[in-house]
Amino acid sequence: MSDDRLRRELRAAVSPAEMPPGLAERAFRAAMAAASAPFADRFVVTARRAALVGAIATALVWGGLFLRGAPAESGSASAQLDPAEEALAVWAGEEAPGGD
């Protein structure tokens, strides 16, 4: 079979590739989008870690404040109550003689 005939038969059997319009643009955009995907993945992992560390740190700070602050508060509360009670007692004591 001659080369010419082979060529004719091939051209009759297989169509030439016609590049779809806009393919270069789509390929470029796909490459850029795929390149930014790993960064996005890394960002999500980093953000999760940061959130976890932040939550633990906040819990520790509040826990520490609670543990340190509770006795002081209770101490001051008693300190504030005692004078009040004392004052009430004093008032009651003063009123009692006058009222009676």
Place this chain on the structure above:
Amino acid sequence: MEKESLAPLAERTRDGDPAAFRQLVDATSERIYRLAFHLMRDRDEAEDVVQETYIRAWQRRGDLRDPHAVVPWLSRIARNSARDRLRWWRRRPDRARVEVESAAAVPAADAQLVEAERAAEVRRALDVLSEKHRVILLLREVEDMSYEQIAELLGLPLGTVESRLHRARAALASKLEKKR
């Protein structure tokens, strides 16, 4: 755009310049599409291969050693992407791949029917040809690419292109002769 003018773009792409990469895509995507089309023999599949090629090329731009050989480098990526897709298709249980794109329209008369049958024979003969013979033959005879363009695209010496084409023509002719 010739090899020499692509080299600076390839160099800048390797350095991570998206604008240069954009120009490189514009300058090379048609050749890569033709190759992908004849590897996959389906327009949509070829389009996917082209996109995958440039995604991989951008991700692996640091691997490009010789900026003057950017076209063979891209074509190697395209051939690997095409093989990956074909392998994926073969693993699928419903291997309903779209038939080879045909140049012949639906036949309306006997003569057209004969032509369509002959075209189908040629496509079946192409199916059993090795990939390297089939692709080089289609790039030359259907896409009308010059020997130099094929050599650049496939990263082959000119002599190899000539000898491979000769063997490919002989192989296809012998398969078609047998069917007569």
